[in-house]
Amino acid sequence: MHHMDNLRGIDLNLLVVLDALLAERHVSRAAARLNMSQPAVSHALARLRVLFDDPLLIRRGGQLVASARALEIAPVLEEALRQMRVVFGPGDFDPAKEKRTFRLAMSDYGSAVILPELTRLLRLEAPGIDLVINQSSREAMVRQVLDGECDLALGVFPDLPERLEAGPLISENFACLADRESMPGKERLDMEAYLSRPHVLVAMKDGANTEVDTALRAAGHQRRIAVTLPHWGNAPRLIQGTDLVLTVARNALVPYESDPTLIIFEPPFTIPSFPFVQVWHERRGGDPAHIWLRDAVSGVAISLGR
The missing domain is CATH 3.40.190.10 (Periplasmic binding protein-like II)
Structure with missing residues (x-):
């Protein structure tokens, strides 16, 4: 890996693209997340493959699967970028200007309890953020969050797998x-x-x-x-x-x-009583837009608890 010794030769934006691709495992979703065009992301991936001398993401049955090398890179890269975002501050994130789609999984209970207020909040404070809601079994929701198909799941999850984080919303009676x-x-x-x-x-x-x-x-x-x-x-x-x-x-x-x-x-x-929580992948931990959305969801839940 001699050509990786010299950091000067690396466009840092490429690493940001790689981070998004490894999180989303989907070119168009990564593009939407980065506010880039799909061809630009594909072009960046081609450059990254040359840079790392590795395919990084491999198309398998209509899905992108991370290579062994990519799985090695992902946590290191994510942590490095997270620390850089802390250093440079979240000043670049403005909910009013953010254009992004978030995918949320919840039961119709979650939709009825959290969604009306959350939607009103988004229309007021982040009108460029779109939500796509899907409903499935608890097991399917956990899998979707693990696979990066879903940004946030709301529900009752008694035992969560590693790498998923949960934040309490409501203690329900x-x-x-x-x-x-x-x-x-x-x-x-x-x-x-x-x-x-x-x-x-x-x-x-x-x-x-x-x-x-x-x-x-x-x-x-x-x-x-x-x-x-x-x-x-x-x-x-x-x-x-x-x-x-x-x-x-x-x-x-x-x-x-x-x-x-x-x-x-x-x-x-x-x-x-049982705890109703929101669950996300630790990969999404430091993403400013995701943090903002989680805070919005907790805010709605707190106002419910009145």
């Missing part, structure tokens, strides 16, 4: 929703009444749905589930005018607080 007319003169259901009613279960393989039945079993009880559905978005509508009870994460019920036909109350037994 459970609450019940019922039709007000179905419980005349009552503000809540006791255990007996709760168990005598049919229930709606939102089963989105998100882990946040089994807690209720686990807690009931621990207390030696079982409830009858009359309706199971994959998205809780429609669940509250099933409650109106029926004897059904819905027990879900409290923040999911915020939109129904002022609905006079419905009543929200504490469950008559203890269900442990």
Whole structure:
């Protein structure tokens, strides 16, 4: 590697491009991240391959895979650039001027709780930042963050693999929703009444749905589930005018607080709260735009916790 001894011969911008390519593993996404054209990024990659005497990224089945040498370079390069950004300060980052697309993964719970406020914040402070939201199972979300297909995942992740970092957003508790007319003169259901009613279960393989039945079993009880559905978005509508009870994460019920036909109350037994977090790859740790987005998401969550 004699020609790497002389740093003067290296255009530092090339290393910034390499860092983005190794993070994104995708030429057009790296280009969007760097505000460069796709041909310019491809040209930079060609120069980097000559410089390192290595293919660096290899196309395999429609995807770019990092070579062994690239995997060696990536953490060193990222750390070096991170330190340089600290030295030169984040002065170059201005949310109002940033043009970028972020890909976020979250369940429809996350979309309902965080997204409305986050979108308003972005339109006000960072109108050039676009969001693409996708929804998948917890396992798929973790994989997407690991593969760099997704910038940020929001959800309940009890055990995270190495190289992923998590920031707490909400400590979520459970609450019940019922039709007000179905419980005349009552503000809540006791255990007996709760168990005598049919229930709606939102089963989105998100882990946040089994807690209720686990807690009931621990207390030696079982409830009858009359309706199971994959998205809780429609669940509250099933409650109106029926004897059904819905027990879900409290923040999911915020939109129904002022609905006079419905009543929200504490469950008559203890269900442990669970942490709702945001998860990102440590590679994205020092990226100023990513830091700004994470801070925006936490800000929204804090305002929810009021």
